[in-house]
Amino acid sequence: MDYSLLYWLIVIPMIFVSFILRYLILSFGALGLTFLMSRNRKIQSSREFTKPQILRELRHSFIGVIPIAFIVSVVYILGIYELNKLYFDISEFGWVWFFGQMFLLMFITDLWFYAVHRLIHTKFLYKIIHKRHHLSTDPSPFAANSIHPFESILDFIFILLASFIFPLHPIALFIVVNISALWxxxxxxxxxxxxRAFTGSIFGKYLNFATVHNQHHKLFLYNFGYYTTIWDRIFGTLHTETDDLIKEKSSANY
Known part of the structure; x- marks a missing residue:
């Protein structure tokens, strides 16, 4: 294939647009889902999502996704010119590694996010970077990417680093990035x-449900995890009321 300037002028904007569209589809879809749910499942039942809050989260999110799309674009460009370990033929490393790399990336995401999240809760970095995200003390679905651009870089730079360390297939990376956005x-x-049948299971006990992260927005100093609560449990940052609150909210009628 001829990777001309025209190719990049088409592909790179498409990557950026796809990130914006994905954000809007997931956010509006999730908001629609909340209209179908019982108030008993509202985690902070005394609060409502407000129009100014949603508009602020939208505005900040449009800015917040730009560095993420940029990092993914850089990984792809470097792979095209064989400057990292991105590969395009699944048979080169087989299907076991194709799925294995996705689990590895998700594991790294979980640990990396916990570490970065603890870092940006230090006094100085919180004030200049992370405070923007915590303007939403009761976040709506639009708050997922409502973060400072530099926080976006810190959260996702590991993808670029990983592309130099072990083989990555772009489809596997695409799947993981979208799972991350959904979660x-x-x-x-x-x-x-x-x-409750799921949240109370052995597997569910260690997942970072909406209740867990919502408590982080409310209490600030607890529940720093991403996919799981494993690191919070290991390092003692899981709030003591978290498990009981999950039981209460997940047992409520839909």
């Missing part, structure tokens, strides 16, 4: 969507 949207839903 972040669920985490900022403001409602607990999962049933």
């Amino acid at each position: 972040s949207t669920i985490g900022h839903l403001g409602y607990e969507i999962f049933p």
Whole structure:
């Protein structure tokens, strides 16, 4: 294929537009879901999403997704010119690694996010970077990407680093990035969507549900995880009321 200037002038904007569209689809879809749910599943039941809040989250999110799209674009461009370990033929490393790299990326995401999240809650970085995200003390689905651009870089730079360390297939990367976006949207839903049969299971006990992350927005100093609560449990940053609140909200009628 001829990777001419015209090719990049088409592909790169498409990547950026796809990130914006994905954000809007997930956010509006999640908001629609909240209209169908019982008030008993609203995590902060005394609060309502307000129009100024949603408009602020939208505005900040449009800015927040730009660095993420840029990092993914850089990984792809470097891969095209064989400057990192991006590969395009699944048979080169087989299907086991194709799926294995996705689980590895999700594991790294979970640990990396926890570490970065603790870092940006230090006094100086919180004030200049992370405070923007915490303007939403009861986040709506639109808050998932409502972050400072530099926070976006800190959160996702590991993808660029990983592309130099182990083989990455662009489709696997695409799937993981979208799973990450979906989980972040669920985490900022403001409602607990999962049933008690799942949240109370051995597997569910260690997942970072909307209830867990909503408590982080309310209490600030607890519940820093992304996909799981494993690191919060290990390092003692899981709020003591979290498990009981999950039980209460996930047991409520839909």
